[in-house]
Amino acid sequence: MTPQLYNDYGAWIRSKFPFRVQKISIDAGFACPNRDGHVxxxxxxxxxxxxxxxxxxxxxxxxxxxxxxxxxxxARKYTGMKYLAYFQAYSNTYASVETLKRRYEEALSQEDVVGIIIGTRPDCAGSEVMDYLEQLNRQTFMIVEYGIESVSDKTLLRVNRGHDFECSRRAIEETHNRGIMTCGHIILGLPGESAEENIRQSEVVSNLKLDILKLHQLQIIKGTQLAEEYCREPFKL
Ligand code: SF4
Structure with a gap:
């Protein structure tokens, strides 16, 4: 049998708790600075x-x-299940610390919620937010997830990401240095990136101070700007 060359998430998360845990996605009504004109x-x-x-x-x-x-x-799937509140939609640190506190604490006060996962952009991790997250991390199981998407500034510009790779690297380092479990998201197959480019990027990603890496395949969703771009001028998939 070929040995597994990475720690898969399922096995890892099972080792963290004496019971089964399931993420529950939450849309807490946060906005995104790359949509509201801020970025x-x-x-x-x-x-x-x-x-x-x-x-x-x-x-x-x-x-x-x-x-x-x-x-x-x-609950229909397993008995005795516990939950991680997954703040997934939009940018979940894009608000005042008071608002973050109120929304995260509402989630953490629900019965059987044993931790929190916060998805956000790397440019929404200022020092005040990080101070609060560091404090919260001492009280509960917590993971902060950043959308890196690509290490190539050319690609980030092409997909209108609104920040460069250096911004991701800095936020990841800061989060890691504060003792917070840090996850990064990468999209494989963004326009202009070949398989060879993805392999090249893997070395850069491996040097980041990440605890968890999520690899997404590119999906071109009907109605998005990317879908329009693809119809106008198809790029290699
Ligand atoms: S994918 Fe981009 S535009 Fe969409 S919520 Fe995340 S940062 Fe904002």
Missing amino acids: GIGGCTFCDNRTFNPSYCQPSKSIAEQISEGKAFF
Whole structure:
């Protein structure tokens, strides 16, 4: 049997808890600076948050309601399951510390919620936010996830990401140095990037201070700017 050359997430997360845990996605109503004009307008060309939000996950519902509906869905699968509140939609550190506190603490106060995962952009991790996250990390299981998407500034510009790779590297280092478990997301197959380019990037990614890496395959979602670009001028997939 070929030995596994990486620690898979499922086995790793099972080693962290004496019970099964399941992530429950939450749309806590945060915005995104790459959509509201603070950094850019229109967002990343590939972005359509609706594609990964489960149906129970609506900002019109309270965080408590979303967690309760998520729990009802997953409780059918295993008994004794516990949950990680996954702040997934948009940029979940893009607000004042008071707002972050209120929303995260609402999630963490729900029964059987044993930790929190916070997805965000690397340019939404200022020192005040990081001070709070460092403090919260001492109280609960926590992972901060950053969308890196690519290590190539040329690609980041082409997909209108609104920050460069250096921004990701700095945020990851800062988060890691504060003792917080840090995850990075990469998209394989972004326009202009070949398989060889992805292999080249892997060396750069391996040198980041990441605990967890998520590899996504590119998806071109109908209605996105990327879909329009692809129809106008198809790029190699
Ligand atoms: S992918 Fe994330 S950062 Fe980019 S526009 Fe969408 S919500 Fe904003």
